[in-house]
Amino acid sequence: MTNGRSGRIAVFGAGAWGTALANLAARGGREPRAETVVTLFARDCDHVAEMQATGVNARRLPGVPLLSNVRPTSDLAEAAADADVILAVVPAQALRGLLESLEPFVAGSKAPIVVCAKGIEHGTGHFLSEVVSEVLPDHPPAVLSGPSFAQDVARGLPTAVALAAADAELAAILAGRLAGPGFRVYSSTDMRGVELGGAAKNVLAVANGVAAGRDLGASAGAALVARGFAELIRFGRAFGAEPATLMGLSGLGDLVLTCTSALSRNFSLGVALGRGQTIAEASARIGLAEGLYTCGVLVDLANAAGVDMPIAKAVDAVLAERITIDEAIAELLARPSKAEGV
């Protein structure tokens, strides 16, 4: 991969976030060049035909024109051809399958793979950068995370995120390829911290949504953010994240955004459950809420490592329908008093 601005970037996953990132990548970084080409892979041919015909991804990011150098395709080979950077923007649980299907088309390339999804893999309990290393070991993994709603980014609103790779120079090059006037990308070498923050905050945001849906008040919401952050720090300490990373964009920053905004699908899922909707009803309306799929594996990892995460555990028990919301609230409040700390 070069640090030039004329390369070819492949985005896999034409959801809201993949589409917003494709437009960012198509600008070619801070100093755009016309020859940058971005392929945007969607698995559904009809979806691609719509995007090609209208120049908009109306299904996932309505009202945002695709830049002229974004090329939608449902052909994996065409999407991957000559890519010197790959962005993986499918749901976390679909990452392994996507990478396996890409393998024949990226053989011989060493293009870095930037994971833009937020979650932890079911079954294995592996972080997403680990999934990349297992399936495509020749491709250095990187992770993009931080407080960033696709709709905000697509509108050019000021946004700041973290991009981590094991190699500092690679992280800085990748950050430069995606940065734009309104999109500030901080580079990092703490992949674990960046990916762990993005995965765990989705689970904690469900708790905040439930509190909002139950009208528990702003004080309860603030307490959940603060004590949720303590859980995040404890989990990070056990799994090799740097505390400074978790105090930054991909930890505290994303936690605050997701725990407080109605634009968040995870928060909205919690609100709906708090108001008495079923998970099925809420999911059908809201769409992908990664916390629903990450809570179980997050709690399993925490239990195995002896990490105390009462809020995450309450969310998991409610989502798995082992206890009711009222029981979960009562259990959290009935915990013995203790010294504050992490």
Ligand SMILES: NC(=O)C1=CN([C@@H]2O[C@H](COP(=O)(O)OP(=O)(O)OC[C@H]3O[C@@H](n4cnc5c(N)ncnc54)[C@H](OP(=O)(O)O)[C@@H]3O)[C@@H](O)[C@H]2O)C=CC1
């Ligand atoms: N939206 C946001 O603001 C942000 C999202 N993220 C993260 O990005 C990830 C994607 O979210 P987002 O784009 O919002 O999700 P969306 O629900 O908008 O879209 C998900 C997309 O992934 C596609 N997809 C699902 N499985 C596969 C697969 N196996 N192969 C190819 N494509 C697949 C879906 O295709 P189809 O339409 O065919 O079902 C759909 O287009 C999540 O992990 C999320 O947490 C991170 C930061 C911001």
Ligand SMILES: O=C(CO)COP(=O)(O)O
């Ligand atoms: O990750 C996000 C913002 O940083 C998007 O949050 P939701 O997936 O909850 O919508």
